[in-house]
Amino acid sequence: ETGVTQTPRHLVMGMTNKKSLKCEQHLGHNAMYWYKQSAKKPLELMFVYNFKEQTENNSVPSRFSPECPNSSHLFLHLHTLQPEDSALYLCASSQVHPDGGYTFGSGTRLTVV
Amino acid sequence: RKEVEQDPGPFNVPEGATVAFNCTYSNSASQSFFWYRQDCRKEPKLLMSVYSSGNEDGRFTAQLNRASQYISLLIRDSKLSDSATYLCVVNSRNAGGTSYGKLTFGQGTILTVHP
Numbered sequence: 001e002t003g004v005t006q007t008p009r010h011l012v013m014g015m016t017n018k019k020s021l022k023c024e025q026h027l028g029h030n031a032m033y034w035y036k037q038s039a040k041k042p043l044e045l046m047f048v049y050n051f052k053e054q055t056e057n058n059s060v061p062s063r064f065s066p067e068c069p070n071s072s073h074l075f076l077h078l079h080t081l082q083p084e085d086s087a088l089y090l091c092a093s094s095q096v097h098p099d100g101g102y103t104f105g106s107g108t109r110l111t112v113v
Numbered sequence: 114r115k116e117v118e119q120d121p122g123p124f125n126v127p128e129g130a131t132v133a134f135n136c137t138y139s140n141s142a143s144q145s146f147f148w149y150r151q152d153c154r155k156e157p158k159l160l161m162s163v164y165s166s167g168n169e170d171g172r173f174t175a176q177l178n179r180a181s182q183y184i185s186l187l188i189r190d191s192k193l194s195d196s197a198t199y200l201c202v203v204n205s206r207n208a209g210g211t212s213y214g215k216l217t218f219g220q221g222t223i224l225t226v227h228p
Contacts, residue, residue, distance in 0.1 A: 033215070042117075043157070043200075043218040056215060090156055099145045099204065102216060104156035 003027065006091050006105035013081065014113055021076040021108045023091030029103070031096045032074040034066060037088040037107075049074060050096050081112045114139050116217045119201050123223035130191045134222045136184040136201030146177055148186050149200040151221065157200055160186075191226045198223050 004025045013019050025032065034046040048056035049068040063085075065077040074091055088109050092102040119136045126132050138146075146163035161168065163175040163184055174187040184201055201219040 040220075042220040045215055045217075048215055088154075099162075101147050101149075101159040101162065101202070104158070106156050109154075 004091060004093055004103050004105035006089075006108055008108055009106060010109050010111075012111045012113060013078070015081060015083070017081075018077070018079040020078065021089055021091075021110075023074040023076075023105055025072055025074075025091075025093035025103070025105075027093055027103060029093035029095055030071050031094050032068060032071070033092045033094075033102065034074065034076055035090040035092065037090060039087075043090070046076075078110075081110075083112050086111045115219075116140060117201055117203050117219035119199075119219035119222050121220055121222060123225055125225045125227060126191055128191055128193060128226055128228055130226075131187065131189050132191060132224065133188075134186045134199055134201075134224075136186075136219055138182050138184070138201075138203045138217075140203070140205045141182060143182075143203045143205045145204040146175075146184050147202040147204075147216070148173075148175060148184075149202055149218075151198045151200055153197075157218075160199070188224075191224075193226050193228065196224055196226045 007022045030051050032049045036044045045058045046060045047066045052068045052071050063080050067075040088107045090107045091105040094102045117138050148160040149157040150160045151157040161170050161175055163177045165177055167176045172189045176185045198221040200221045202216045204216050
């Protein structure tokens with residue numbers, strides 16, 4: 001596989017469920033990111049990992065918990081979400097200095113019911 | 114003021130038209146600039162980087178004006194397949210000169226090209 005792979009593509013979960021989103025990159029990049037895209041809003045940065053260390057948490061509620069076990073894998077653990085958390089969650093990767101831009105995964109479309 | 118501002122459109126143009134998108138950014142320390150394209154319900158994909166001298170890639174021309182903190186994208190001879198949302202993206206470096214490693218996205222400009 002090449003590029004950035006995200007699973008699952010679609011997820012419907014109840015407010016009391018616990019689920020995880022997975023991201024894997026095969027590009028040899030050292031930085032990975034979680035972004036949230038809600039309808040009619042710009043992409044919102046959630047978390048940044050450089051060399052598997054978290055370097056930014058953009059005031060994200062604790063019901064979102066990231067995990068980066070190595071430079072190629074990134075998870076987003078979800079628990080007790082709210083309906084307003086329904087959105088497209090995008091993973092991206094880059095070199096640590098992303099002067100070449102990011103490569104995005106296809107995203108997970110999350111619906112909280 | 115938003116870090117990256119774009120006219121959301123939508124722009125509706127006929128095939129063959131020339132269309133221009135504008136973007137302004139607020140952080141004067143910004144160092145690298147990009148245009149991304151996002152199709153409906155898909156992920157953003159890099160369209161082109163934007164260089165200080167301006168650059169062209171086929172029908173697409175990007176310009177950067179650092180003094181005015183302004184970026185533009187010109188699309189010539191529009192095709193139906195150009196219909197998408199175009200995202201202006203800025204990477205800012207900190208005072209130490211190292212990149213934050215994060216890109217800031219504008220809200221996007223919607224383009225629809227019709228027959």
